[in-house]
Amino acid sequence: MNVNYYPAFILMCGALMILIQLCFKRSHITSYLISGLSLFLALLTQFYLQNHADTSDVLFVLNAQTSFVSLLLLMVVGLIWAQLYHWLKTINEQKEEYYLLFLLTTIGGLIMVSSHHFASFFLGLELMSLSFIGLIAYCGPDQKAQEAGIKYLILSALASAFILMGAAILYLQFGSLSFSNLLPNTSSQILPPWAIITAIIFIFTGLFFKLSLVPCHLWVADLFEGAPLVTAAMLATLSKLAAFIILWRLVTLGHWQQYPLIIDILSMVAIASMFIGNFLGLLQKNLLRLMAYSSIAHFGYLLIVLLLINNNAIEFSSQSFNTQTLFFYLVAYLFTLVGVFSIFMQLPKIKTLDDLAGLFWHHPVIAITLMLLMLSLAGIPLTLGFMAKFYLIMAAVSQQLWLVLSALVLSSIIGLFYYLRVIMAMLKTPADELIFKDINSSGSSLSLNILILFLVIGFGVFPSSLSQFIQQISG
Amino acid sequence: MTLFILLLMPLLGGLLAWYSERFDAGLPKKIALLSLLLCWLPLIPLLSSMPFDASSLPRSQWLIDESYPWIPFFNINAHLALDGLSLLLILLTLLMGLVALSSAWHEITKRTGLFYLNLLWTLAGVLGVFLAIDLFLFFVFWEVMLVPMYFLISIWGYEQRHYAAVKFFIFTQAGGLLMLISLCALVGIHYQQTGILTFDYLILIQNPISGDLAFWVALGFTIAFLVKLPALPFHSWLADAHTQAPTAASIILAAVLLKTGGYGIIRFVLPLFPQASIQLAPFMMLLGVIGIIYGAMMAFVQTDLKRLVAYSSVSHMGFVLLGCFAFNIYALQGAVMQMLAHGISTSALFVLVGMIQHRYHTRDLNELGGLWLNLPKLSAFGLFFGIASLGMPGLGNFVAEFLILIGSFAQYPKLTILAASGLILAAVYSLLLIYKTFFGQTKRPHDSKIADTNTKEWCTLISMCFILIYLGLHPQPFFDLVPITLMKLSFIADDIGALL
Numbered sequence: 002m003n004v005n006y007y008p009a010f011i012l013m014c015g016a017l018m019i020l021i022q023l024c025f026k027r028s029h030i031t032s033y034l035i036s037g038l039s040l041f042l043a044l045l046t047q048f049y050l051q052n053h054a055d056t057s058d059v060l061f062v063l064n065a066q067t068s069f070v071s072l073l074l075l076m077v078v079g080l081i082w083a084q085l086y087h088w089l090k091t092i093n094e095q096k097e098e099y100y101l102l103f104l105l106t107t108i109g110g111l112i113m114v115s116s117h118h119f120a121s122f123f124l125g126l127e128l129m130s131l132s133f134i135g136l137i138a139y140c141g142p143d144q145k146a147q148e149a150g151i152k153y154l155i156l157s158a159l160a161s162a163f164i165l166m167g168a169a170i171l172y173l174q175f176g177s178l179s180f181s182n183l184l185p186n187t188s189s190q191i192l193p194p195w196a197i198i199t200a201i202i203f204i205f206t207g208l209f210f211k212l213s214l215v216p217c218h219l220w221v222a223d224l225f226e227g228a229p230l231v232t233a234a235m236l237a238t239l240s241k242l243a244a245f246i247i248l249w250r251l252v253t254l255g256h257w258q259q260y261p262l263i264i265d266i267l268s269m270v271a272i273a274s275m276f277i278g279n280f281l282g283l284l285q286k287n288l289l290r291l292m293a294y295s296s297i298a299h300f301g302y303l304l305i306v307l308l309l310i311n312n313n314a315i316e317f318s319s320q321s322f323n324t325q326t327l328f329f330y331l332v333a334y335l336f337t338l339v340g341v342f343s344i345f346m347q348l349p350k351i352k353t354l355d356d357l358a359g360l361f362w363h364h365p366v367i368a369i370t371l372m373l374l375m376l377s378l379a380g381i382p383l384t385l386g387f388m389a390k391f392y393l394i395m396a397a398v399s400q401q402l403w404l405v406l407s408a409l410v411l412s413s414i415i416g417l418f419y420y421l422r423v424i425m426a427m428l429k430t431p432a433d434e435l436i437f438k439d440i441n442s443s444g445s446s447l448s449l450n451i452l453i454l455f456l457v458i459g460f461g462v463f464p465s466s467l468s469q470f471i472q473q474i475s476g
Numbered sequence: 477m478t479l480f481i482l483l484l485m486p487l488l489g490g491l492l493a494w495y496s497e498r499f500d501a502g503l504p505k506k507i508a509l510l511s512l513l514l515c516w517l518p519l520i521p522l523l524s525s526m527p528f529d530a531s532s533l534p535r536s537q538w539l540i541d542e543s544y545p546w547i548p549f550f551n552i553n554a555h556l557a558l559d560g561l562s563l564l565l566i567l568l569t570l571l572m573g574l575v576a577l578s579s580a581w582h583e584i585t586k587r588t589g590l591f592y593l594n595l596l597w598t599l600a601g602v603l604g605v606f607l608a609i610d611l612f613l614f615f616v617f618w619e620v621m622l623v624p625m626y627f628l629i630s631i632w633g634y635e636q637r638h639y640a641a642v643k644f645f646i647f648t649q650a651g652g653l654l655m656l657i658s659l660c661a662l663v664g665i666h667y668q669q670t671g672i673l674t675f676d677y678l679i680l681i682q683n684p685i686s687g688d689l690a691f692w693v694a695l696g697f698t699i700a701f702l703v704k705l706p707a708l709p710f711h712s713w714l715a716d717a718h719t720q721a722p723t724a725a726s727i728i729l730a731a732v733l734l735k736t737g738g739y740g741i742i743r744f745v746l747p748l749f750p751q752a753s754i755q756l757a758p759f760m761m762l763l764g765v766i767g768i769i770y771g772a773m774m775a776f777v778q779t780d781l782k783r784l785v786a787y788s789s790v791s792h793m794g795f796v797l798l799g800c801f802a803f804n805i806y807a808l809q810g811a812v813m814q815m816l817a818h819g820i821s822t823s824a825l826f827v828l829v830g831m832i833q834h835r836y837h838t839r840d841l842n843e844l845g846g847l848w849l850n851l852p853k854l855s856a857f858g859l860f861f862g863i864a865s866l867g868m869p870g871l872g873n874f875v876a877e878f879l880i881l882i883g884s885f886a887q888y889p890k891l892t893i894l895a896a897s898g899l900i901l902a903a904v905y906s907l908l909l910i911y912k913t914f915f916g917q918t919k920r921p922h923d924s925k926i927a928d929t930n931t932k933e934w935c936t937l938i939s940m941c942f943i944l945i946y947l948g949l950h951p952q953p954f955f956d957l958v959p960i961t962l963m964k965l966s967f968i969a970d971d972i973g974a975l976l
Contacts, residue, residue: 381620381649382615390656391656391660394656394657394660395664399664410653413653414646414650414653417645421642421646425630425638425642428627465546465549468550469549
């Protein structure tokens, strides 16, 4: 077997081992360790493969870029996993199956980010979505979780149906399901252009649903609020990362930017997502709903990357720089987001902004970490989030996308309001100090916070090494 | 290394002050004082070797120039440099830092460690803004100095502090984002025109960009600076932020944070966009004049003492804007002088308001009155700084406003005449302030426990008086220090020949 498939294979073995273990003896700690070990091994292998991966076959493309994305995905999942044990202890359900589903979604994501064919893409998508349904509705008696699970089930089935339909129309035109054959060949035009555009819109609809971009965003806040916290973290990071990578690959490989209508749709969706996400975030009291809307806005910013046309004539608009922008933004956003979610996991009782009141005076380390993460999301300099925004603005300015840029400026200002509200809430005098009693401030979570700060602030102040690394892989 | 040490001193001092609160709540302020005093050390060799006369001026613009690579990927350097203009503003910053410290000494009793951390970090950010010569670094300092200031207002401020802090942050961030986009566009255009990718001011200035976009890029920069200055449509954060901030933060805001706007225009907008700034000038002059009159008129309807002083700042900073865009050496020197004089006189007024509030727990003009009877020393200082802000000859403010008006009269006589009416309006609100606070009926029975200025306050205020008088009587050294002829302001060279 090709060495490049080892990370996914290791995770698969981990999932199978948990299944086998469940037949004999239930043990939370064993499942935790098995999943951790397989994640760790997969991460190590992936890390080793970073410099060796360069093959492609019909279904998958495995080069430095996909390898980097897989590495990023595994790191994000690993950071979430680190908090999983403490968090699972607080719920009253069987715990072992959570690890099983957790690994399965990860495998689904891994398959998706390196897929190069509609078959492998769909396989990964379904593996991920179906496991997510289980993860979302995991807390049985909780009505909100049940509701969220059903919502996700129906909507993701619908989204898959759209993607399938789109893929079918494209197959009709190109006679192949491979992404590399997507390039339109004028000599053998079978379908009229509008049919292809329809197919593209179908696929967009499905992927926009996964990315919760406007107008397919209505589910996301309910889901973040209803689903178990770790599931919400996975939804916000893993699922969106995989879907965005696929979207980006389809758009670049198929040269979909050649259709003016597609460009218009992308810019409209980007602008609408920025504004609607940030406006809806303004008045949220629930922290998870707030993060849900913030993620709509952030993927709206990220859509700008798809509007960048590869034009080697101008500096900062080459294919390479656009790819770098995408990767840098993904790294910055995902690390920040994982940080935010791991802080939330350390604060199990805190659900709303008012509950945060006075956190700064009781647990300064946690509060400062959350504060800096919020500043990173808002894009204040010396954080990773700012560097990402800088890349994005640099790329967009050099292509003179003034419309989306002005939307970016205006909506970031609106967004600043609610990031500041979180910070401000922590600075208030506490109303009820009992709420902080359950805060998990053990050494392990402290060291995790320090790691996150190191990533977000360290790379924010000295981004050179990260920039160079990303330049290498996308060069 | 000198300039980096200068920057690091308050940063480290702040951290130390925060940590030291664990041992003793009185320790942070001493550490803050020490670190501010240590900041003067790197400057001493510079000040002692600098002769204050025109004949021996340095031939190059930059007195110290230090650069280290930072983000080689974008060719961004940590490039700090100091010239006469930044030296003056840094001296102002350090002085006003001491004044702010003195006013916070007894006023801040809660969470002292964190307070001094934020105070020192704000000062470090402002120092960075005045020193950074790489545009990216400048932008970083420009944005980052707002964060500790935001905390200063929102934790230690008065009743409506959260509202004021958010308003302040969002206004200035909006300007900042606009500047970021203009910055990227500037670098991109410069790259297209010359093939050099750089954020370095010294390189960018050699080939000013041209074309249609240059105007919009210049406008983006100018608006970002106007927000901070603040000029009229963007001024509304100022009144709230000044009023709600604790005294020390008001002092920093008025004395140095506003100056970053004027500094930005003189340092970046005028030399980098010579063509565009000539196009922009009439509008900016108009904005300046409107700001002068509007600020003064708003000032004299206020009943809140702090708000009155805040609006008077809008009026005074209108003169700076006027001076910057008059394209004339006199007006430009007047603008620099105005920044210094306004920094001192207004922050002195904020110190006085802080003292009054500390003693009487009110800043309402209708509840104050007749302070002279009880607090003669404090009231005498009030009188002095009140007439300083109305532009009494012999004090720094007069020199500044006079030069600005002379300089801009040549090109814009009508606007200048309107601007001059601001001097009369300034007299109206300053005298109103003096009359309502220090003279008139005593509104409340005298409380013998309320003491007049103590030695520390007296020393602070008297030294500010002397600086203002010195600025007014012997301003020439300061003019010599600002190397306007060396600053590559191309339009100036012709004027000098004509006028001298």
